Amino acid sequence: MSANEREREHRLLRISLLVAACALLCVFVLVAIRAGRAPWRVLQERFFALYPAGSEAGDTVGIRQYTTCASEVDRCSSCHLGIGRSDLADPGIPLPFRAHGPGLGNHLPDRIGCSACHGGNGRALDPVAAHAWAGRRGRDPLMREPHIQAGCARCHVPGDQPGQERLEQGAWLYLGLGCMRCHPLTGGGRGGDDFGPDLTGIGRKDLAYLKTSLLEPTDNFPGSTMPSFRLALGKDPEAMESLLIYLESLALHRYPACGTRGQARSLVLRPCATCHAGKGGHASGRMKHRCAYLLKKAPELRCANCHASVIPPAGREGGYCPLLKQHRGACCACHDGAANPFPRGGRGNMG
Numbered sequence: 001m002s003a004n005e006r007e008r009e010h011r012l013l014r015i016s017l018l019v020a021a022c023a024l025l026c027v028f029v030l031v032a033i034r035a036g037r038a039p040w041r042v043l044q045e046r047f048f049a050l051y052p053a054g055s056e057a058g059d060t061v062g063i064r065q066y067t068t069c070a071s072e073v074d075r076c077s078s079c080h081l082g083i084g085r086s087d088l089a090d091p092g093i094p095l096p097f098r099a100h101g102p103g104l105g106n107h108l109p110d111r112i113g114c115s116a117c118h119g120g121n122g123r124a125l126d127p128v129a130a131h132a133w134a135g136r137r138g139r140d141p142l143m144r145e146p147h148i149q150a151g152c153a154r155c156h157v158p159g160d161q162p163g164q165e166r167l168e169q170g171a172w173l174y175l176g177l178g179c180m181r182c183h184p185l186t187g188g189g190r191g192g193d194d195f196g197p198d199l200t201g202i203g204r205k206d207l208a209y210l211k212t213s214l215l216e217p218t219d220n221f222p223g224s225t226m227p228s229f230r231l232a233l234g235k236d237p238e239a240m241e242s243l244l245i246y247l248e249s250l251a252l253h254r255y256p257a258c259g260t261r262g263q264a265r266s267l268v269l270r271p272c273a274t275c276h277a278g279k280g281g282h283a284s285g286r287m288k289h290r291c292a293y294l295l296k297k298a299p300e301l302r303c304a305n306c307h308a309s310v311i312p313p314a315g316r317e318g319g320y321c322p323l324l325k326q327h328r329g330a331c332c333a334c335h336d337g338a339a340n341p342f343p344r345g346g347r348g349n350m351g
């Protein structure tokens, strides 16, 4: 290669490097211009002008981003900046700057995020995409009170903490109205009497559709064999709404790493007879059930009603106690995956 050729090659290299650097700069400038107009930035500047810093940390313009216990990115507080500021609780303070109401409890936004309870798209910085109201295409539509309670089921067993009364009422309605008979929530969900379809994903449909399914099943499925629940739900909008909240909750992803569900499940899988095999079917020890179902059904489930002396050993073939068998299907209304909550085992265990 001659010196001339080498010189020309160097010059070409320098020019292409310069062009690349210019292109990169242009991209940065474009991004900066766009960011300058971004709604979150506009809101933050207004926020800091209206409610100056005070002693709270982190009062600088910038995206607020958390990775939650479910490993999801949550940036809602980029606009909802006042959420944790006790001085901004006055209801006169406009959204999104107002502090959160009592519904937040002790849940830490940097651990739980906002969309775990509210739905919406936690990653989005555009208000329309972040809020994604029901009926819009969103990953999970943002839910309004009292439908926020559906979100509690991601982490809680319905009814294990206050604030989920409508969700729990919905679970009881699902059991009480006999939905489980045709729409069991186990093993793919399909089957039961009359082969009702799996309902674990149905909560993503809009509420009007679901209401019609319950009041006039033949409107959505001509010739439907599902009975109408007009009598039970038609004149009781609160019960109807609770049942819908419950159906919505079934469709939401569970966050076992964030809550108490896993714990309750492993307890469910402990055979009843480990503790109830004493004389007269009495359990020993100091444990007191917290299970909403066991407490409500205690008069029926009291082992001593039928096993006056001792609970029989579990049969070799693993036949279930008819009473426990009868109640077994109900457990998965609140305990995910509890298809077989009375496991088989050795002597004294449930067959």
Ligand code: HEC
Binding pocket: 039, 040, 043, 075, 076, 077, 078, 079, 080, 095, 096, 114, 115, 118, 119, 120, 121, 122, 123, 124, 125, 126, 127, 130, 131, 142
């Ligand atoms: C780009 C800024 C921005 C982001 C990001 C954002 N919000 Fe908002 N949010 C607002 C504004 C502005 C309002 C008040 C005006 C309105 O209702 O749209 C609001 C209102 C709300 C309301 C009350 C709405 C009502 O009508 O009752 C809720 C609930 C809410 N946001 C939740 C969330 C959640 C959850 C996220 C994250 C998934 C989120 N927001 C992300 C700007 C934002």
Ligand code: HEC
Binding pocket: 076, 077, 080, 083, 095, 096, 100, 101, 102, 103, 104, 105, 107, 109, 112, 113, 114, 115, 116, 117, 118, 145, 148
């Ligand atoms: C533990 C569940 C939970 C979490 C986590 C949560 N919220 Fe809420 N949020 C609620 C409940 C319940 C209500 C209604 C009762 C109340 O206002 O306290 C509510 C109400 C609101 C409202 C008022 C809606 C209105 O129409 O007035 C806004 C805005 C809001 N939340 C935003 C957020 C943002 C932003 C985050 C994240 C920093 C968040 N929430 C985290 C449960 C939660």
Ligand code: HEC
Binding pocket: 104, 105, 106, 107, 112, 116, 117, 148, 149, 151, 152, 153, 154, 155, 156, 161, 162, 163, 164, 255, 258, 259, 260
């Ligand atoms: C992302 C998971 C998650 C979601 C969603 C969630 N919680 Fe919790 N919640 C927790 C955890 C974790 C605790 C602490 C549990 C413990 O200490 O055993 C808790 C505790 C609570 C407590 C006890 C007091 C407190 O605030 O610490 C209440 C009450 C409560 N949750 C209500 C609710 C309600 C109501 C909803 C729905 C609006 C909800 N939670 C949604 C994870 C969650």
Ligand code: HEC
Binding pocket: 173, 174, 177, 178, 179, 180, 181, 182, 183, 193, 194, 195, 196, 197, 199, 202, 210, 213, 214, 217, 220, 221, 223, 224, 225, 226, 227, 229, 243
């Ligand atoms: C006697 C059996 C039976 C009972 C009880 C029953 N269903 Fe159904 N359900 C069905 C069948 C079968 C279908 C499918 C539509 C058809 O072909 O009739 C269906 C369809 C549905 C659908 C629409 C599904 C879709 O894909 O659009 C919903 C929602 C639904 N049921 C909810 C419920 C709820 C909630 C209850 C309790 C209040 C309930 N069902 C009780 C048999 C039943």
Ligand code: HEC
Binding pocket: 268, 270, 271, 272, 273, 274, 275, 276, 281, 282, 283, 284, 285, 286, 287, 288, 289, 294, 295, 297, 298, 299, 301, 302, 341
């Ligand atoms: C870890 C031990 C343990 C296990 C496992 C257990 N129980 Fe209990 N259970 C108790 C104790 C302790 C009591 C209170 C003393 C009593 O009533 O004998 C109790 C009480 C009850 C009661 C009366 C309501 C109450 O809380 O006072 C019912 C009903 C009941 N158990 C059903 C069951 C069923 C069904 C299972 C299986 C799913 C089960 N238990 C598994 C320990 C246990």
Ligand code: HEC
Binding pocket: 272, 273, 276, 277, 281, 300, 301, 302, 303, 304, 305, 306, 307, 311, 312, 313, 314, 315, 316, 318, 319, 320, 321, 322, 323, 324, 348, 349, 350, 351
């Ligand atoms: C309504 C009456 C009734 C109640 C209440 C009842 N059982 Fe049973 N159980 C039976 C009958 C009937 C059988 C089958 C005949 C037998 O083996 O005694 C049975 C069988 C069993 C067996 C043997 C299971 C098998 O088939 O291998 C166990 C273990 C058992 N029950 C545990 C319990 C426990 C624990 C409780 C309380 C949580 C309970 N039962 C409550 C009626 C009842």
Ligand code: HEC
Binding pocket: 157, 158, 159, 160, 161, 168, 171, 172, 260, 263, 264, 267, 268, 269, 288, 289, 290, 291, 292, 293, 294, 327, 328, 330, 331, 332, 333, 334, 335, 341
């Ligand atoms: C209506 C909702 C609901 C239904 C249906 C339900 N449970 Fe529970 N269960 C709960 C709640 C709430 C807890 C408390 C969880 C906690 O505090 O962490 C619980 C806890 C438990 C526990 C842990 C020990 C205890 O009592 O605290 C066991 C065991 C249990 N349930 C068994 C069952 C069995 C077996 C069935 C079906 C026969 C059933 N559950 C049906 C709501 C329900």
